[in-house]
Structure formats: C-alpha cells, structure tokens
Amino acid sequence: MTLDIxxxxxxxxxxxxxxxxxxxxxxxxxxxxxARLISADGYYNSLIxxxxxFGGLAIAWNILGGYCGQFSFGHAVFVGIGAxxxxxxxxxxxxxxxxxxxxxxxxxxxxxxxxSWPLFRLRGSFxxxxxxxxxxxxxxxxxxxxxxxxxxxxxxPFDRLPIVDQKVWLLVFFxxxxxxxxxxxxxxxxxxxxxxxxxxxxxxxxxASGINPLTIKTIAFAISAxxxxxGGSLFVLYLGYLDPRAFLSTLEISAFIPLLALIGGLGTVVxxxxxALFLEPGQTYLRGQFAGSLAGISQGTVGIxxxxxxxxxxxxxxxxxxxxxxxxxRIAKGAKx
Amino acid sequence: MSTSPLLxxxxxxxxxxxxxxxxxxxxxxxxxxxxxxxxxxxAGKTTLFNLISGHLDVTAxxxxxxxxxxxxxGPASRANxxxxxxxxxxxxxxxxxxxxNVMVGAFASHRDRRRAEKHAWETxxxxxxxxxxxxxxxxxxxxDRKRLEVARAVAGKTELLMLDEVxxxxxxxxxxxxIEMIKRLRNEGLSVxxxxxxxxxxxxxxxxxxxxxxxxxxxxxxPTEVLxxxxxxxxxxxxxxxxx
Amino acid sequence: MDLAIVLSSGLLIGGIYxxxxxxxxxxxxxxxxxxxxxxxxxxxxxxxxYLLQTNFQLDPYISAWLIIAPLGFILGAIVYILVIxxxxxxxxxxxxxxxxxxxVFQNLVLSLSRGEAKQTKSVVAGKTINAFGLxxxxxxxxxxxxxxxxxxxxxxxxxxxxxxTAMRAVAQDQKTSTLMGINANHIYLLTFGISIAxxxxxxxxxxxxxxxxxxxxxxxVLPAFAVVVLGGLGSVKGSLxxxxxxxxxEGLAGYLIDPQIKxxxxxxxxxxxxxxxxxxxxxKSVKGGMLA
Numbered sequence: 001m002t003l004d005i006x007x008x009x010x011x012x013x014x015x016x017x018x019x020x021x022x023x024x025x026x027x028x029x030x031x032x033x034x035a036r037l038i039s040a041d042g043y044y045n046s047l048i049x050x051x052x053x054f055g056g057l058a059i060a061w062n063i064l065g066g067y068c069g070q071f072s073f074g075h076a077v078f079v080g081i082g083a084x085x086x087x088x089x090x091x092x093x094x095x096x097x098x099x100x101x102x103x104x105x106x107x108x109x110x111x112x113x114x115x116s117w118p119l120f121r122l123r124g125s126f127x128x129x130x131x132x133x134x135x136x137x138x139x140x141x142x143x144x145x146x147x148x149x150x151x152x153x154x155x156x157p158f159d160r161l162p163i164v165d166q167k168v169w170l171l172v173f174f175x176x177x178x179x180x181x182x183x184x185x186x187x188x189x190x191x192x193x194x195x196x197x198x199x200x201x202x203x204x205x206x207x208a209s210g211i212n213p214l215t216i217k218t219i220a221f222a223i224s225a226x227x228x229x230x231g232g233s234l235f236v237l238y239l240g241y242l243d244p245r246a247f248l249s250t251l252e253i254s255a256f257i258p259l260l261a262l263i264g265g266l267g268t269v270v271x272x273x274x275x276a277l278f279l280e281p282g283q284t285y286l287r288g289q290f291a292g293s294l295a296g297i298s299q300g301t302v303g304i305x306x307x308x309x310x311x312x313x314x315x316x317x318x319x320x321x322x323x324x325x326x327x328x329x330r331i332a333k334g335a336k337x
Numbered sequence: 338m339s340t341s342p343l344l345x346x347x348x349x350x351x352x353x354x355x356x357x358x359x360x361x362x363x364x365x366x367x368x369x370x371x372x373x374x375x376x377x378x379x380a381g382k383t384t385l386f387n388l389i390s391g392h393l394d395v396t397a398x399x400x401x402x403x404x405x406x407x408x409x410x411g412p413a414s415r416a417n418x419x420x421x422x423x424x425x426x427x428x429x430x431x432x433x434x435x436x437x438n439v440m441v442g443a444f445a446s447h448r449d450r451r452r453a454e455k456h457a458w459e460t461x462x463x464x465x466x467x468x469x470x471x472x473x474x475x476x477x478x479x480x481d482r483k484r485l486e487v488a489r490a491v492a493g494k495t496e497l498l499m500l501d502e503v504x505x506x507x508x509x510x511x512x513x514x515x516i517e518m519i520k521r522l523r524n525e526g527l528s529v530x531x532x533x534x535x536x537x538x539x540x541x542x543x544x545x546x547x548x549x550x551x552x553x554x555x556x557x558x559x560p561t562e563v564l565x566x567x568x569x570x571x572x573x574x575x576x577x578x579x580x581x
Numbered sequence: 582m583d584l585a586i587v588l589s590s591g592l593l594i595g596g597i598y599x600x601x602x603x604x605x606x607x608x609x610x611x612x613x614x615x616x617x618x619x620x621x622x623x624x625x626x627x628x629x630x631y632l633l634q635t636n637f638q639l640d641p642y643i644s645a646w647l648i649i650a651p652l653g654f655i656l657g658a659i660v661y662i663l664v665i666x667x668x669x670x671x672x673x674x675x676x677x678x679x680x681x682x683x684x685v686f687q688n689l690v691l692s693l694s695r696g697e698a699k700q701t702k703s704v705v706a707g708k709t710i711n712a713f714g715l716x717x718x719x720x721x722x723x724x725x726x727x728x729x730x731x732x733x734x735x736x737x738x739x740x741x742x743x744x745x746t747a748m749r750a751v752a753q754d755q756k757t758s759t760l761m762g763i764n765a766n767h768i769y770l771l772t773f774g775i776s777i778a779x780x781x782x783x784x785x786x787x788x789x790x791x792x793x794x795x796x797x798x799x800x801x802v803l804p805a806f807a808v809v810v811l812g813g814l815g816s817v818k819g820s821l822x823x824x825x826x827x828x829x830x831e832g833l834a835g836y837l838i839d840p841q842i843k844x845x846x847x848x849x850x851x852x853x854x855x856x857x858x859x860x861x862x863x864x865k866s867v868k869g870g871m872l873a
Contacts, residue, residue: 071673071676073676118852118856119856121856122855122856124672124673125615125672125673125675125676126855128615128672128673128676129615129806129810129855130852130855130856132803133803133806133807133848133851133852133855134848134852136803136844136848137844137845137848137849137852140841140842140844140845140848141842141845143841144839144841144842144845250799251680251683251684251799255680258677259677259680262677296687296688296689296691296692296795297688297692299684299687299688300684300685300687300688300689300692302681302684303680303681303682303683303684303685303686303687303688304681304684304685305681306677306678306680306681306684307664307677307678307681307682307685309677310668310674310675310677310678310681311664311667311668311674311678314674
C-alpha cells in the first residue's frame with residue numbers, strides 16, 4: 001500500500017520547511033539590516049561584532065549542551081584550538097586564513113572524539129568537571145610549550161590580518177552566526193535532533209529504541225567543537241593577538257558561553273543568540289562605563305545574573321517570550337467570547 | 338515462512354557472587370508466537386528479561402536474535418536486530434509529543450523525517466493512540482503511556498517485543514484493551530515475549546508458557562498444561578497449601 | 582637532598598589542598614552539590630582575617646577559631662538558604678549558580694581591595710623549624726597539622742554523634758532518611774555551614790603564607806576537586822590522604838619534569854582517576870555516584 005508521502009498539515013508536529021526556514025531567512029535579514037544600520041556608529045559596530053561572535057559560539061555550545069544535555073564547561077579548548085591553528089601558521093609561515101580555519105576544525109573534531117569515550121561515561125556534573133579540568137590542562141600546556149610561544153601568546157603581524165575594517169568584520173561575524181544557527185536549525189529538524197533530545201531526556205529509553213547514546217553524544221560534541229573552533233579562529237583574527245589566558249580562560253570563556261545559552265534559552269535555536277546579544281554588549285558597555293573606579297562591576301553583574309537565571313529564569317528569554325505569547329493568545333481567545 | 342526461531346536463548350546463567358539469580362535457562366520464540374514467562378516473586382524473571390534484552394551481561398550462555406549472536410551486544414544493538422522492549426516503569430520522552438516519541442522509534446527504520454513521521458502516525462493508529470498524537474507525552478495516563486511505549490518499540494525494527502509486566506497498574510477494562518491490542522499486533526506479524534503476574538492475562542494471550550522459580554525452569558507448555566502442573570502450583574502457593 | 586625538600590614541601594602544600602578539600606568533600610558527599618565557589622570562601626576568610634589583623638591587631642591564629650569559623654558558618658547558611666536550597670535537584674543549574682557566586686565574590690573583593698594583594702602579618706610568618714635537617718615552614722606545618730586534626734575530629738563527629746550519623750544517612754540515601762524522620766533540609770544547612778566554616782578557617786590559617794588576592798580562590802578549588810575525586814567521595818580520610826598525595830605528586834612532577842607543567846600533570850592524573858576509578862581511592866560505591 002503506497003501512500004502519498006506528504007502528511008496532511010494537522011497530522012504533523014513540525015513546522016513546515018517553509019515556515020521554519022522561511023522564518024529563519026526573514027529573521028536573519030531583519031537582524032542583518034538592523035545591525036548594519038546601528039553599526040554606522042563605530043562603537044556599536046564593535047559591540048554588535050562581539051555580540052554576533054558570541055552568539056555563534058553560544059549556539060555551537062548549545063548543540064551539545066541544550067539539545068543533547070551534556071554541559072561542557074571546557075569549550076575554551078576549542079576556541080583556543082581554532083585560534084592557535086590560524087595564528088601560529090599565519091605568523092610563522094604566512095599560511096592563509098582558510099587552511100588555518102580548516103586545520104582548527106579538524107583538530108577540534110579529533111580532540112572532541114578522543115575525549116568523548118572517557119568523559120561521556122561520567123554522570124552529569126562530573127562530565128562538566130572533567131571538561132573543566134581538560135580546559136585547564138590545555139591552558140597549562142599552552143603556557144608551557146615554546147612552540148605556542150608560551151605566556152607571551154601570538155601577535156599576528158598587522159599586514160597579515162585578512163580583514164581590518166570593522167564593517168567588513170560585521171559581515172563576517174554575521175555570516176558565522178547565520179551558519180551556526182542554520183546548522184542548529186537543520187540538526188533539530190532532522191533525525192539527529194530527535195535522537196539528541198531522546199538521549200538528553202532518558203538514555204535508557206533511547207537505547208531501547210536502538211539509539212547508541214555514546215555515538216549521538218560524540219557526534220553532537222564534534223559538531224559543537226567544530227563550530228566553536230571556527231569562532232575561535234575568527235576571534236583571533238579580529239583581535240590580532242592571542243593571549244592564552246584570555247582565549248583559554250575558564251571564567252571568561254568556558255563558563256561565560258554556557259551562561260549566554262542559559263539566559264537566552266537552552267535547547268532552542270534562537271535562544272543563545274538572544275542571550276549573547278543581551279550579555280556580551282551589555283558586559284562590554286558596563287565595563288566601559290565603570291572602568292577603574294568600580295572595576296569588576298561588569299563581571300560581578302554577570303555573576304548575579306547567572307545566579308538569578310539559574311534560580312528563577314531557566315527558560316531563558318526565548319522561553320519567556322513563548323510564555324508571553326501563549327498568555328497573549330489566551331487573552332485574545334477569552335476576549336473573543 | 339522461516340522455521341528458525343526469532344529469539345534463541347541457550348543455557349543462560351547469571352551469577353551475582355555466589356548466588357545464581359538465573360541458572361541455566363533456555364527458550365525459543367518463533368515468528369508469530371506469543372510466549373509468556375511466569376513465576377513467583379523473586380524467581381528471576383526480570384533478571385532473565387534483562388539478560389535477554391542486553392541490560393545485564395550473562396555469566397554464561399548465549400542469546401541470538403534472528404540467527405545472529407548478540408550475547409555480547411548492548412541493548413541498542415539488540416534493538417536494531419529486532420528485539421524491542423518495554424519497561425515496568427514507563428518512561429516517555431517528556432520534552433516530545435506523543436507522535437514525536439514514536440518518531441524516535443520510527444527513525445530506526447526510516448531515516449527521512451517525513452517518512453518517519455508518517456510511519457509513526459500509522460503506528461499510532463495500530464495502537465489506537467492517534468487522538469493523543471499532538472499532546473506532550475508527559476500528560477498521558479498510565480494506560481496510554483504503556484501504549485506509547487509499545488508504539489515506540491513497534492515503530493522501529495522490532496520483530497520480537499519484550500513486554501515487562503505491561504498489565505501492572507491497569508484496571509480490568511484497560512487490561513482487556515491491552516490484550517486486544519497485543520493480539521492485533523501479533524496478527525500483523527509481531528512476536529511477543531512477556532512477563533506477567535496476572536494469570537488471566539497469561540491464559541488469554543500466551544501460546545506457550547515458561548515457568549521460572551529460583552532462577553531455574555520448572556515447567557513449560559501451553560497455559561492450560563502449565564497452570565495445572567503440580568510443581569507450578571506448589572511454587573506459587575507454597576508446598577503446604579498444595580498438600581490440601 | 583633535593584628530593585627530600587621537594588617531598589616535604591609537597592607534603593605541606595598537600596596539607597593545604599586537603600584542608601580546602603575536606604569542606605568541599607562534605608558538601609559533595611552529603612548534599613551532592615559541586616560547589617565551585619568553595620575556593621572563594623577561602624579567599625573571603627583570608628581577607629576578613631587581614632582586616633581583623635590590620636584594624637584590631639588580631640592574630641590570624643586566634644581569629645581563625647574565634648571569629649572566622651563562626652562567620653563562615655553564618656555565610657554558608659545564608660548562601661545555602663538563598664541559593665543552594667532551591668537547586669538541590671538540578672546539577673547543571675547548581676554549577677551555573679556556583680560559578681555566579683565566584684563572579685560575585687571575586688569582583689566584590691576586587692572592587693573593595695582595588696586589586697591590591699593584602700598580606701596579613703603574623704608572628705610566625707616566614708619562620709621555619711628545622712626537622713630532619715630540613716627547613717620546614719612553620720605556618721604551612723601548622724596548616725597541615727590543623728588539617729589532620731580537623732579531619733580526625735570531623736570523622737569522629739560523623740561516626741559518633743547523632744547529627745553526624747544523620748549526615749551520613751542523608752548522604753547515603755536521602756529519601757529513606759527523610760522517611761526515618763531526619764529533616765534533610767536541616768542537615769543540608771548544617772553541612773553547608775560547617776563546610777564553609779572550614780573553608781574560611783583554612784583561609785585564615787593560610788594568611789601568613791600567602792598574600793590575599795581576589796583571584797586566589799579559584800586556584801584552590803580546582804586542586805580541591807581533584808582531591809575529592811582522587812580521595813573518594815564521602816571519605817574524610819580520603820580527602821586528607823588525597824590532598825597530601827596531590828601535593829607530593831605536584832612537587833615531584835615539578836622536580837622531575839618541569840615546575841611549569843605541574844598543574845597540567847596533576848590535572849591529567851585527576852582526569853585519569855576520574856575515568857578509571859570514579860569512586861576514588863577510598864570512596865564507597867554510593868548510590869547516585871559518579872558513573873553514568
């Protein structure tokens with residue numbers, strides 16, 4: 001018996017491709033135009049640049065963290081790998097940007113797969129601790145080895161930087177964001193997305209359905225690592241200087257990126273972007289306002305937000321928006337009667 | 338019509354230290370057969386089930402599904418070879434709707450999302466759960482959750498479905514509906530291996546019954562034969578009562 | 582004799598790690614919370630000790646018991662009530678929240694101290710004692726000795742007192758303990774308070790050896806986690822021995838391989854233990870332990 005493979009609309013739970021991708025394209029267009037307009041001012045330009053970059057990083061983290069339920073507190077490793085893979089070859093041998101980025105992606109994927117088996121055996125918070133330890137080891141090694149230039153870091157010669165115009169960087173970071181979000185949307189609509197959620201919610205049940213949880217977690221880890229690595233590569237080219245203590249920092253990077261996903265909405269496509277656009281420019285702004293006199297107020301505020309979010313705001317901005325939307329719908333329905 | 342058994346369990350043993358929870362059990366389930374495992378509490382039925390489904394490693398013996406030896410394989414691998422299973426404590430995937438839950442199972446045999454969705458819908462029709470397709474799986478009643486578990490297993494590559502006390506917690510009406518559903522699925526080609534305490538259900542469903550006590554097989558045959566067996570009565574009621 | 586010096590200083594550093602780890606282990610074992618902010622309470626202990634010494638000429642070895650420990654307990658109780666209590670079931674949110682605490686405390690102190698390192702004065706600062714031909718730092722020796730005493734007292738408390746036994750009961754099986762009449766919430770509050778008191782006290786005792794900076798806390802918490810994993814969840818003896826072991830390994834690694842890579846080496850050791858023997862050297866296989 002052959003049936004038409006088109007399911008009738010009311011029998012499907014998923015938004016049609018038109019609605020999902022259409023919404024995505026339109027949303028991104030609007031975002032892009034607004035960003036371009038705001039960036040007429042150089043200061044806002046740089047705020048949006050870092051906002052988009054961290055948006056992409058948060059979305060990348062969210063694939064493993066929000067969708068697959070494995071919270072990594074060591075993603076700085078992949079930021080660092082991406083950064084060193086571009087900075088070192090470029091500085092020492094004038095290697096091109098794209099090969100460097102690809103190298104970073106390949107190494108990151110290899111590292112993610114390698115540490116998957118030992119780490120994914122660990123329950124929840126111990127997995128997180130393990131990734132944190134791994135990140136710290138990476139930092140120690142980066143500071144130690146001479147070929148990474150140790151604590152001095154890597155200063156990329158100015159003439160070798162592929163892009164120096166802030167407005168061009170806006171385009172690049174926007175493209176990175178779109179790429180990360182598109183990947184996230186593609187995954188969540190397909191088989192892998194369902195499998196990741198199953199593994200997140202109930203591994204035993206997932207296994208009974210023929211899913212190998214370790215395989216799924218490893219794939220999610222590899223994808224997340226790859227996207228994060230690209231972000232790291234772009235970041236170092238943007239700054240022009242690789243300070244290992246900044247790029248491999250547990251507090252500034254490894255703990256910060258998950259926070260963005262949490263505030264924006266774990267396990268959603270758009271959530272992490274919202275979190276990033278709120279906190280990253282917000283933090284930079286605060287830092288600028290209070291430099292010197294009340295040093296630390298920006299990070300302290302981040303800390304308070306982190307605690308409040310963990311206690312009362314787990315659904316994040318996206319979740320709050322959805323709840324608001326439902327509430328509005330209910331009022332509208334009530335008003336019709 | 339294949340004559341080799343769908344599931345072949347040979348002399349399976351499980352030792353916990355000095356204690357043999359299961360001591361050398363063999364069974365065969367053929368295509369289209371419904372087989373029941375019964376026995377008093379603590380007899381080792383659940384342990385045996387876990388050994389067959391791969392949630393516990395055997396100390397000795399072997400398990401084959403569809404002719405393939407899966408003794409060293411995990412649950413996921415056995416599921417992909419045709420061995421589906423439900424659990425006593427029913428756990429739907431809470432973040433997904435009923436339809437999506439079944440899709441998770443359907444993806445095993447249909448890679449494309451739309452095909453998986455269609456197949457999941459058809460499976461829901463087979464278990465009569467379509468009226469709940471789009472609600473969150475969290476909000477189902479116990480009886481419907483059990484239906485969902487069966488649907489998810491059946492949507493995949495399951496040829497032999499292991500039901501772990503599926504009637505537990507169901508009232509008589511729900512139990513009757515469940516029996517009807519299982520019979521219907523068998524008529525569509527599914528084979529079943531189940532553990533059950535409710536002997537009325539066993540009589541209604543099973544073609545063949547194996548009785549376990551203290552981890553050892555004590556009787557085998559049709560439900561009627563087995564339930565009339567002196568040894569079985571003794572095991573359930575205790576030797577004193579059987580003397581009466 | 583270099584090796585002897587390395588071993589002895591490793592032993593002393595190990596005492597410090599053990600002391601910080603004992604409190605962390607208590608929280609981890611009883612409440613099942615990974616308190617990443619544990620080091621921050623050590624840091625706070627150091628700063629308050631400094632203030633007491635500078636403004637009231639109170640010697641750290643006096644204020645440690647009289648003031649710092651009780652203050653630590655109160656702070657711990659407050660943090661438990663405001664933050665930890667609502668996050669008991671969600672491991673990931675706990676981590677977020679404790680990281681938040683790190684940010685808050687570090688930056689609060691950073692603002693107040695204006696980024697300056699504060700060195701507390703003490704009569705024993707810098708003094709050494711000659712033992713077995715080695716110059717052993719007295720302040721660090723005191724830390725090690727107090728760590729051993731505290732570990733012993735804590736172990737006795739857990740084993741012989743009713744409250745301590747209640748703590749062990751809750752650590753092993755929270756649901757059943759509640760059924761038997763133990764108020765888990767009170768136990769958690771007590772545990773957290775004691776643990777933070779211990780952390781703050783450790784900070785006080787560290788002031789003669791280290792200058793207090795806002796960032797010093799995080800550097801203690803990571804080895805402390807390694808100690809808890811290595812020594813075994815729930816084992817006080819394990820924390821003590823684990824701490825000393827890590828200190829010695831760190832020293833040996835620095836001596837035999839390279840001092841700069843010390844951290845990487847024991848972190849790697851930590852990762853290996855985490856993967857191979859998740860219950861640590863002395864930990865019991867507790868329900869809800871580390872393995873997935």
